[in-house]
Amino acid sequence: MQIDRKTRFLTREEAIYFGLLAAVIFLILPLALDSFRLNLFGKYLTYAFVAIGLVLCWGAGGILSLGQGVFFGLGGYAMAMFLKLEASTPEATAIQSTPGIPDFMDWNQITALPWWWEPFNSLAFSLIAVVIVPVAFAFIIGVAMFRRRVGGVYFAIITQAIAAILTILIIGQQGFTGGVNGITDLRTLKGWDIRTDEAKEILYFVNAVLLFACLFAAQYVRRSKLGRLLIAMRDQEDRVRFSGYDVASFKIFVFCLGAAFAGIGGAMFTLQVGFMSPTLVGIVPSIEMVIFAAVGGRLSILGAVYGTLLVNWAKTTLSESFPELWLLGLGALFIAVVMFFPNGLAGLWSEQVMPRLRKLFAGRGAGARPPAAPFPANSASAPDSPAAKAAAE
Amino acid sequence: MFAGYSAGELTAIFAMQGFAGLILFSVFVLMALGLAIIFGQMGVINMAHGEFMILGAYVTYLVSHAFADYMPALFSFYFFVAMALAFLASGALGMLVEWGLIRHLYRRPLDTLLATWGLSLILQQIYRSVFGAREVGVTIPDWMMGSLPLTDMIEVPINGLFVMALALGISVAIYLLMFRSRWGQQVRAINQNRVMAGAVGINTERTDRLTFGIGCGIAGVAGSAFTMIGSTGPTSGQLYIVDTFLVVVFGGAGSILGTIASAFTISQAQSVLEFFLSGSMAKVITLLVVVGILMLRPQGLFALKLRK
Amino acid sequence: MSIHQTSFVLSVEDLTVSFDGFKAVDGLTFYVEPNECRVMIGPNGAGKTTVLDLICGRTRATSGSVRFKDQELLSMREDQIVLAGVGRKFQTPSVYEDLSVFENLELSFPRGHGVFGSLFFRRDAEVKDRIQEIAETIFLADLLDEKAAFLSHGQKQWLEIGMLLIQDPELLMLDEPVAGMSVAERKKTAELLNRIIDHRSVIVIEHDMGFVEDIATRVTVLHQGKTLSEGKMDKVKNDPKVIEVYLGH
Numbered sequence: 048m049q050i051d052r053k054t055r056f057l058t059r060e061e062a063i064y065f066g067l068l069a070a071v072i073f074l075i076l077p078l079a080l081d082s083f084r085l086n087l088f089g090k091y092l093t094y095a096f097v098a099i100g101l102v103l104c105w106g107a108g109g110i111l112s113l114g115q116g117v118f119f120g121l122g123g124y125a126m127a128m129f130l131k132l133e134a135s136t137p138e139a140t141a142i143q144s145t146p147g148i149p150d151f152m153d154w155n156q157i158t159a160l161p162w163w164w165e166p167f168n169s170l171a172f173s174l175i176a177v178v179i180v181p182v183a184f185a186f187i188i189g190v191a192m193f194r195r196r197v198g199g200v201y202f203a204i205i206t207q208a209i210a211a212i213l214t215i216l217i218i219g220q221q222g223f224t225g226g227v228n229g230i231t232d233l234r235t236l237k238g239w240d241i242r243t244d245e246a247k248e249i250l251y252f253v254n255a256v257l258l259f260a261c262l263f264a265a266q267y268v269r270r271s272k273l274g275r276l277l278i279a280m281r282d283q284e285d286r287v288r289f290s291g292y293d294v295a296s297f298k299i300f301v302f303c304l305g306a307a308f309a310g311i312g313g314a315m316f317t318l319q320v321g322f323m324s325p326t327l328v329g330i331v332p333s334i335e336m337v338i339f340a341a342v343g344g345r346l347s348i349l350g351a352v353y354g355t356l357l358v359n360w361a362k363t364t365l366s367e368s369f370p371e372l373w374l375l376g377l378g379a380l381f382i383a384v385v386m387f388f389p390n391g392l393a394g395l396w397s398e399q400v401m402p403r404l405r406k407l408f409a410g411r412g413a414g415a416r417p418p419a420a421p422f423p424a425n426s427a428s429a430p431d432s433p434a435a436k437a438a439a440e
Numbered sequence: 441m442f443a444g445y446s447a448g449e450l451t452a453i454f455a456m457q458g459f460a461g462l463i464l465f466s467v468f469v470l471m472a473l474g475l476a477i478i479f480g481q482m483g484v485i486n487m488a489h490g491e492f493m494i495l496g497a498y499v500t501y502l503v504s505h506a507f508a509d510y511m512p513a514l515f516s517f518y519f520f521v522a523m524a525l526a527f528l529a530s531g532a533l534g535m536l537v538e539w540g541l542i543r544h545l546y547r548r549p550l551d552t553l554l555a556t557w558g559l560s561l562i563l564q565q566i567y568r569s570v571f572g573a574r575e576v577g578v579t580i581p582d583w584m585m586g587s588l589p590l591t592d593m594i595e596v597p598i599n600g601l602f603v604m605a606l607a608l609g610i611s612v613a614i615y616l617l618m619f620r621s622r623w624g625q626q627v628r629a630i631n632q633n634r635v636m637a638g639a640v641g642i643n644t645e646r647t648d649r650l651t652f653g654i655g656c657g658i659a660g661v662a663g664s665a666f667t668m669i670g671s672t673g674p675t676s677g678q679l680y681i682v683d684t685f686l687v688v689v690f691g692g693a694g695s696i697l698g699t700i701a702s703a704f705t706i707s708q709a710q711s712v713l714e715f716f717l718s719g720s721m722a723k724v725i726t727l728l729v730v731v732g733i734l735m736l737r738p739q740g741l742f743a744l745k746l747r748k
Numbered sequence: 749m750s751i752h753q754t755s756f757v758l759s760v761e762d763l764t765v766s767f768d769g770f771k772a773v774d775g776l777t778f779y780v781e782p783n784e785c786r787v788m789i790g791p792n793g794a795g796k797t798t799v800l801d802l803i804c805g806r807t808r809a810t811s812g813s814v815r816f817k818d819q820e821l822l823s824m825r826e827d828q829i830v831l832a833g834v835g836r837k838f839q840t841p842s843v844y845e846d847l848s849v850f851e852n853l854e855l856s857f858p859r860g861h862g863v864f865g866s867l868f869f870r871r872d873a874e875v876k877d878r879i880q881e882i883a884e885t886i887f888l889a890d891l892l893d894e895k896a897a898f899l900s901h902g903q904k905q906w907l908e909i910g911m912l913l914i915q916d917p918e919l920l921m922l923d924e925p926v927a928g929m930s931v932a933e934r935k936k937t938a939e940l941l942n943r944i945i946d947h948r949s950v951i952v953i954e955h956d957m958g959f960v961e962d963i964a965t966r967v968t969v970l971h972q973g974k975t976l977s978e979g980k981m982d983k984v985k986n987d988p989k990v991i992e993v994y995l996g997h
Contacts, residue, residue: 111550191735200485200549201738204685205731211682212727219720272860272869275851279844286842289804290856290911291830292866300863330682334557341554374565381558385551386544 056270064349065262072255072352082244089251089319091359092258094119096312098340098351099265100305105337106345107274108301109281110198114206115309115336117213118181120328122310124224125180127323128164129173130233130241150232155222164223170237177314178307185306189299196295198284207330214329229324233317241318254315258352261308265348268304277301338377341384344393353392453715456595461711463600463669466607468703470662471680472687473614476699478655479688481618481631482648484542485553488560489684490677492534492656495563496526496663497672498571504578504667516581519664523606526660534656538649546634546648560678567674575673584668599668606665610658615696617654627651686730692740702740706730756815757782757919757949758803763812765802772798774973776812780919785950787960790970791994796953797839799970800921803951804836805829816919831861835917839924839953841904845897849888849907852896853879856911878914886910886940902933906940913944920944921951926959938962969994 057065076088097115104110137147145158152160166172188209192202217224225231233241240246268274280287280294288294317323326332335358343354358380366373388394445453471493478486486492503522507515537559545552580599587597618624626647630637638644666672683706691702706726713722734740758780765773773795780786788796801807803814805826814821821829830836844852857878860869883889886906891899896907905925912920925941926934938959941952945963954960960967960981967984969976971994977987984990 105550111553113553192738195735195738197735197738200553201689201734203485203550203553204682204689205734208682208686208727208731212724212731215720215727216724219718219724268867271867272854273863273866275847276855276866278846279855282846283842283844285806286838286844287855288826289806289830289836289838291827291858291861291915293825293827293862296863297866330678334554337554371565371569374561374568378558378561378563378565381561382541382555385548385555385558386541389551 056267061266065266068262068349068352069259072258073252077248077251082248085251086247086319087363088356088360089247089254090316091356092254092352093312093316093319094336094339094359095258095352095355096261096315097305097309097336098343098355099261099348100308101337101340102343102345102348102351103265103268103277103301104305105340106347107269107277107281108298109277110298110302111203111337112206112302112305113203113330113333113337114210115305116328116330116333117206117210118185118306118309119313119316119332119336120213120217120323120325121181121184121313122177123313123317123323123327124230125167125173125176125310126314126317127230127233128167129170130236130317131230132160132164132168133236134232134234149225149230151225151228151230152222157222161223174314177310181306181310181313182303185303186299189302190295193295193298193302198298207333210328210330210333214325217325217328225324227325229322229326231322231324233321236318242321247319250315250319254319257311257315261311262348262352264304265308268301269348273297273300335377338381338384340391342380342391344391346390347393350391350393350396357392454712457712457715458708459596459600461708462604463597464711465704465707466600466603467662467666467669467680468684468687468707469607469611469700470665471659471684472691472699472703473611473696474655474658474662475684476688476691476696477614477618477627477658478652479685480695480699481627482546482651482655483549483631484546484652485549485556486542486655487553487557487681488537488563489556489656489659490679490681491560491563491567492530492659492677493663493666493680494567494672494674494677495530495533496660497667497676498567498576498663499526499529499660500664500667501571501576501578501672508579516583519581519584523661523664526664527657528660530660530663531653531657534659535649535653537656538652542652543645543648560681564674564678571674573674575671575676577671578667580668603665603668606661610661611696611700614658618696623647623650683727686727686734689734690730690740695740698740756780757784757817758951759813759815760799760803761813761815763799763802763809763814765798765807765810771973773802773809776970776973776975778968778975778978780949780951782949783947784965785945785952785963787952787954787964787967788970789954789957789960789967789994790976793972794970795973796970797923798973800836800923800951800953803829804834804921827861830915830917831858833918834921835912835915835919836921837908837912837923837925839927841901841908843896843899843904843907843911846895848893848895849883849899850879850892852907853882853910853914856914858915882910882914885913885943887936902929902937905929905933905937909937909940909944917948919949919951923953924955925952926954926956934959 072092077085080088097119101112101115104112131149135147135149140146140148140150140153143150143153145153148157148160167176188206192198192205197205217229218227221227235241241250276287276292276297280292280297284294313323313327316327339355339358340351341354342358343350343352358377361376362373365376384391390398471489474492475486475489478484478489500519500522503525504515504518507518507521541555541559542552545555584599584602587595588601589595618627626637626642629640629642630644630647634644663672666676670676687703687706688699690706691698691700709729710722710726713725716722717725756779760779761777763773763776764771776795776799778786788799790796798807802809803821805821805824805828809822812822816829816832816834819832821832821834824832844855847855854871854875857875859875860866879892880889883892886909888899888903888907888910891903896904899907905928909922909925922941926937929937934956941963952960952963964981966979967981968978969984969987969990976993977984977990
């Protein structure tokens with residue numbers, strides 16, 4: 048029995064799925080939607096960056112962060128600060144009592160640009176900050192928590208608290224951050240007007256390319272030994288430790304990677320939507336991002352993208368016409384996904400749809416093994432808390 | 441930041457803010473006690489805990505109106521009836537939720553977290569549909585209005601004293617229930633070894649349901665107390681959930697004394713800081729310090745060192 | 749570096765751990781020589797597993813010292829202890845159920861243990877050959893692509909032993925390697941263990957006295973966290989104290 052054990056980057060099946068998603072994002076959506084709707088879907092896709100990161104952290108690694116909005120926000124604010132400074136030339140802000148600083152600073156009687164805003168005059172610095180600031184922040188949290196073996200629900204609660212703290216801070220310091228309204232009225236990127244339909248279409252494609260870059264990066268991680276280690280850690284953390292791995296550093300790595308994805312998503316949000324505000328940072332958006340990943344299938348990076356699109360499309364459609372139904376529906380969705388579809392859309396596809404398709408084309412696929420879920424699911428469920436694990440020992 | 445205040449003024453400020461903090465402390469304690477039972481003893485993350493509290497607040501609101509309309513003579517005592525009904529309503533809902541949702545998710549704490557978050561969204565929407573999006577308040581009976589002057593600079597409001605007494609009374613009751621009653625022993629036994637507890641004849645299903653119900657019921661009472669000091673809206677509960685979880689974790693899950701001590705520390709710190717900084721910065725600094733300490737000491741303040 | 753320090757593979761001196769005042773291991777001292785197979789026996793709760801936990805860093809000692817060759821293990825992290833050459837098998841089989849037998853063994857292969865090392869780890873011929881070789885030793889060569897979840901209890905124990913073998917540790921610690929096995933599996937395991945303890949030092953916890961007699965160079969009897977008796981099996985077996993607290997039952 049000689050089974051090919053090569054670690055391919057993409058199996059044939061996965062290559063087809065990647066191709067399908069690329070067709071949806073690069074062809075079908077741009078052809079089918081007007082430029083307003085396309086921009087809307089572009090906005091949804093920025094959340095997919097976060098969802099992909101969550102698949103790696105939560106689905107594979109068993110680390111549930113309820114504070115991914117923090118990283119999305121940090122990336123988004125880094126971008127917004129640059130755009131705001133570009134929009135706040137002394138000429139454009141001549142009517143202010145201090146021309147040349149962002150309008151919200153002027154309204155809050157601030158008379159000089161704070162020192163930590165200065166570097167954001169540089170596009171290069173801002174672009175680096177989009178990734179580095181979230182990663183650095185995630186690194187600090189990760190080192191503090193994972194080195195002390197905090198995981199499971201404690202980690203979830205602490206990350207949620209951090210999301211709450213950052214939101215309160217942003218809202219409270221409105222002179223420096225734009226407060227509850229966020230940083231608004233963003234106009235140009237190095238002189239290029241980002242508000243036109245044409246610019247929005249270009250940004251949609253830039254966003255799509257970056258999304259695929261992140262998808263490929265995530266796929267690489269999944270395929271590498273590190274990906275298998277994550278699963279091993281989720282199920283048998285102690286065994287991994289006693290196989291000579293420093294478990295904490297792997298968790299820190301994947302948490303930072305998720306933060307980097309989220310930061311890029313946040314920056315693309317700012318560019319496409321034209322503002323950044325604390326409503327995208329706090330507890331509610333952070334936990335909603337988890338449900339995007341859960342609906343897609345917490346174990347599938349492609350599922351995460353579909354899940355994000357689907358939930359957001361439903362949200363927009365429903366909350367336009369029946370705002371009351373939407374919250375009920377979202378609540379029910381949380382419960383249904385957890386209780387009945389723990390592997391989400393990807394699970395439905397590989398467990399329900401594919402077997403039937405295979406039966407239909409039985410001649411060709413005879414003897415083929417059913418496709419494994421992209422990440423093997425934990426046999427029982429999502430990983431248990433340290434307490435539950437200790438109890439099990 | 442103390443510059444410009446005389447020593448006497450500072451004492452008064454600390455005393456007044458400290459007392460304001462005591463009311464916050466009482467709400468924290470009442471919220472956290474229920475959560476400490478559910479999280480600490482059952483290992484369940486109930487993100488809808490705030491909504492159970494708000495249910496109690498709405499029940500109190502309804503009862504106060506019922507008394508005002510039908511029994512104005514007895515209005516002074518409506519609060520006690522409201523508290524009992526709030527306990528029953530939240531407790532009953534809690535048991536229903538345990539039966540329909542939670543019992544399928546023991547051993548999957550992260551999933552419970554998501555499912556109860558979904559529940560909280562549904563409850564919020566129901567509150568909004570039934571009671572409207574605007575915040576409602578209750579009329580506080582006369583005997584609870586006003587304040588007792590301690591010195592010429594320090595006054596303590598009576599409703600605050602009442603809420604505090606309530607929080608302490610319930611804490612003592614919970615302590616007796618958890619650590620001195622046969623039922624509490626069963627709950628703790630189940631928490632430590634579910635299979636074994638079942639094997640020695642404890643009805644784990646019934647005990648779980650009752651435990652969850654009592655935890656939620658206490659949240660309902662917290663909601664009653666909450667109406668004394670704030671107005672009630674569909675999302676008021678959500679504002680407290682993070683703080684409450686931090687209180688429980690900071691105190692060391694499972695330790696009632698720890699929960700009380702941590703509620704005291706957090707509420708006092710926040711309240712005293714609030715006088716000198718803006719409200720939001722006071723909260724940011726308090727929460728940051730708590731999170732920072734939890735990073736250094738993840739087991740909380742009062743956890744035991746156990747043989748693993 | 750004095751001579752008596754290096755002549756032992758493992759020197760445990762005055763090792764103590766207390767859990768809220770309860771001393772699970774109390775002033776324990778023993779030395780393991782190269783190629784020795786040391787068996788620890790003792791009644792339940794004597795602290796046997798805790799001793800292994802202390803050596804491999806799972807539990808932090810209250811005081812004392814554990815030296816592996818010239819390194820003080822007590823100040824090292826678990827993974828550093830493993831990489832230094834100390835392997836540990838747990839009492840209950842702990843393998844990665846969601847991964848295949850091949851992948852289980854691969855994760856223990858001593859290369860690419862850092863974050864980036866594992867990110868750029870290549871599954872080359874060396875890795876595959878070594879895994880094949882180990883799989884044959886542990887009777888699992890035909891099951892390499894099976895998910896570990898589908899293995900029998902005994903096969904999981906073998907897989908875990910295989911994961912240790914591929915690490916090639918200088919000191920191997922086994923916690924009840926034949927517990928819960930069928931008679932046939934037990935025999936095969938004994939044979940396997942006899943083969944693998946050949947070129948290294950081993951510490952085994954075991955209750956099966958027949959098995960102990962078969963493999964032990966020396967035996968340490970633990971009781972209430974202290975050494976009750978130590979020496980060759982014959983000597984220990986006839987020690988009246990040992991008979992009273994342990995063998996007599």
